[in-house]
Amino acid sequence: MTMPTPTQGVEVADGIRRNWVRVAAPKNEQWTTAMDGLDKLKIVEAALPTPGDGEVLVRIDAVGGAFKSYDIQTDKAIVPCSDMCGTVIDAPHATTTTTTTFAGEKPWAVGDRVLAIYMQTHLSGPPREADLSSALGWPLPGVLARYRCFPASALVRAPAYLSAAEASCLPRAAAAAWTALPLLRGSSSYPPGPDDDKGGRTVLLQGTGAVALAGLQLAKAAGLRAVVTAPSDELVARAREELRADAGINHQTHWAWEGDVLEATGGRGADVIFDVGGARTLAKSFGCVAFGGRISCLDEGNGGEGGGKKEAPAPGLDVGRLALKRGVTVRGVLGGGREALREVLAYYEEHGIRPVVDGTVPFKRAGEALERVKKGGRFGTVVVTMEEEEDDKGGDGGDKKEEEEEEEESKA
Template sequence: MKCYELQGPDGIDGLALVDKPVPEPGDGQVLVRLRAATLNYRDLLTVKGGYGSRQKFPLVPASDGAGVIERVGPNVREFAAGDRVIGSFFESWIAGEPSEAKMRSALGGAVDGVLSEYRIFPKHALVRTPKHLSDIEAAALPCAGLTAWSATVKLGSVKPGQTVLTQGTGGVSLFALQFAKMCGARVIATSSSDAKIERLKQLGADFTLNYRATPDWGKKAREWSGHGVDLVVEVGGVGTLNESIRATRIGGTIAFIGVLAGPPPSDLRLPLMVMQQQRLQGVTVGSVEDLQAMVDAIAACRMKPVIDKIFPFDQAKQAFAHMESGAHFGKVAIEID
């Protein structure tokens, strides 16, 4: 089988297409013929050596994949050859609260990921693909989709009539917009591109802000919502945290996910967060049980992930470069065929 492998933190050019034997599933294991993968910013960080000495090499990158079961090992009765499945981001986090042990097995980081023609999964780390989704669409769900689900539904507890603010047009932000609308919430969406803002409106955003044209977007969001937003899905990190604090209502929540916006400002408004009794909630994907809950909701609502561009398997490097450019709207996908 062919797979991409990183031998060290050499950047996108260090991705090597190598040949390996097709593995055999053991007791309680499943061999999946992967059909698609999608990229997250975390995958780009991994390729560029952003995790330092903690990074495992050699490594098959990318966490988000979907495919078809080729064959099952002994004592696997839950699945059969031909079933379409999605792999969970954390193979050992089956349910309940997170722990160090449960979060050790992150695909494409601590263990090999999915940028491969075949991969062995433990049976407990798989969920069935919703019938209305293609494999490429399903491959968007394990990290970006579940992170947005955890931020808005599981941890954010978004309710009808509340207001959610999303940042940008990457995978997590667009999923958060879709899940917030699914819950009956209003959505304020930001972007630096007027063209992308028009697409955000088409997805259901109720109010949009160009954060380059409106640097005080937090103040504007607070004014539009009336008393401040109930939840900010914060993918920028400390670089955008000041405006997120400004946008959030007294007692509201900031779901803290990303590191896209660079270093913190010199006047970080943490005292304001304290005075307004806001909650800063870290979000790191979720469990297999959470993945199943999200998949069930997506199937019931027939929701479709937003796919930006699909690259063939032999152009995986170009897919990473496209994501690095920031030009994408939604998920960057790789078809493994």
């Protein structure tokens, strides 16, 4: 959304010609939910936020589809969604520095393109329990709005080479994938792979949601092998053809896909597994993880796409015994902090990685985007854009009228 078109004109007083512009205050709109069903989402008009001490006001340009589960109901409406790319429009007291980290960064200025971190107080290192209370989308209001204030320290610069829609895919998914892939950060906690090089290490990505595809892109940029599971042959083919996955498995037709993963890795198993299916897939992840490997449990935001929709959870799963049997590390990954996001953005830029946008939906129809995420089977991120629908813009009528006027002038 751009700033509102000003009313303008010309006046003459005392022989002096003056041009004048009157700018109406921008209108803020936001979607709200009590987490009681996507059919009850509603759009409401709200006051334009005023930045407080240490805050900046951001015009939100695109919202990426890191949508939280709607299983928990609340007694008050909240703005959903956590990932966005926006533009600073007011920064009266803002600075990106804190007393302990990020010294030396330039203060935010009007016009800067920014991303917001998922947990607003999670600046570096592993998250603290207290950081959970600063998560966007719940318990803090999210970003499915036209304008929002953010703490200056909770923002990072958006990559200049990406569009707003592309950049909005990154805050939670890319930071989570980066955190889940310590192989990229020079971790020595893994036993030697084949030929003791990165090319012999394998990452297993479950599903084709935002986090899984971010992990796939990072893995391939680092020279790792990548195996993908997906709910259709079409999505498997896209992962292989478009993102260079080394192997793909349709988990709807190959229920025992852990055997396929072992076959694809020569019996060794995957060094890192992105497990997004929870109880439905964890037993299978243990069945195909390499000795000394790592299982990162992540949330794709729609209940998990790693297993078949009719696949039942494994009963009585003894995680401790399975971890000991294979020397496996199992870790829940909530996302990444500001430091992790800045690191992964630099990696994206170094390798020219462009996030995968599954599709875009205009702000007025944002509920459709959430429905698409909930349905599953997507390839990348569903993005809500702030562009008005064609009817709201008046279609192409304005351009057409100008063209007709130009034709008349040329004839004259």
